[in-house]
Amino acid sequence: xxxxxxxxxxxxxxxxxxxxxxxxxxxxxxxxxxxxxxxxxxxxxxxxxxxxxxxxxxxxxxxxxxxxxxxxxxxxxxxxxxxxxxxxxxxxxxxxxxxxxxxxxxxxxxxxxxxxxxxxxxxxx
Numbered sequence: 001x002x003x004x005x006x007x008x009x010x011x012x013x014x015x016x017x018x019x020x021x022x023x024x025x026x027x028x029x030x031x032x033x034x035x036x037x038x039x040x041x042x043x044x045x046x047x048x049x050x051x052x053x054x055x056x057x058x059x060x061x062x063x064x065x066x067x068x069x070x071x072x073x074x075x076x077x078x079x080x081x082x083x084x085x086x087x088x089x090x091x092x093x094x095x096x097x098x099x100x101x102x103x104x105x106x107x108x109x110x111x112x113x114x115x116x117x118x119x120x121x122x123x124x125x
Contacts, residue, residue, distance in 0.1 A: 003032040007106045009114060017044035017103040018079035021072060031081035031105045039083040040111055044103035046122065047078045051097040054090055079103075084111035091116050098122045 003026060006014040019029040025041040026032050033042050045051070052063045052074060062080070065073040074080055079100070088111055090096040099120045108117065118124055 001026075001034045001036050003034050004105070004107060006030060006032055008102050009104050009106050009109055009117060010101055011106070012102065014105055015100070015102040017081050017100065021074065021078055021080070023079065023081045025081065031103055031108075033105050033107050040085065040107060041081040042084050042105035042108035043082045043087045043112065043117070044100040045080055045082045045087065045097040046100070047074050047076055047080060048095075048097050049076045050095045051090055052076065054093065054095045055086065058086075058089070060086065084108045088112045088116065091120065096120050 008014045014030055016029045017023050017031050022029060024030050024032055025037040031042045031044050033040060055062050062074045087096060099117050100123050101117060101121050102123050
């Protein structure tokens with residue numbers, strides 16, 4: 001699995017999303033992706049309690065620890081490479097978390113329009 005070029009939604013080099021907790025499809029701290037990443041784990045978000053409750057409600061519990069997968073569970077304030085489709089769904093429902101554009105892979109734009117990402121950006125200048 002060779003990762004796609006590490007470029008963010010602004011056309012610049014992709015910056016790290018998180019190493020604590022370690023995130024990304026490749027678990028390299030970046031929202032890198034490749035053809036095998038069917039979930040498109042490309043949107044770097046800052047978790048909120050509201051989004052974590054929403055995600056659990058729609059069937060993806062990100063807050064409960066899963067030691068068998070070496071997953072400690074996420075809490076509000078954690079940064080995480082989220083599936084682009086789940087982000088868009090949360091945005092449509094009014095509970096999307098904040099986004100780091102610099103750490104969001106450009107492949108997210110195949111699913112989420114840039115203006116939607118910018119509405120939730122924490123690093124838009």
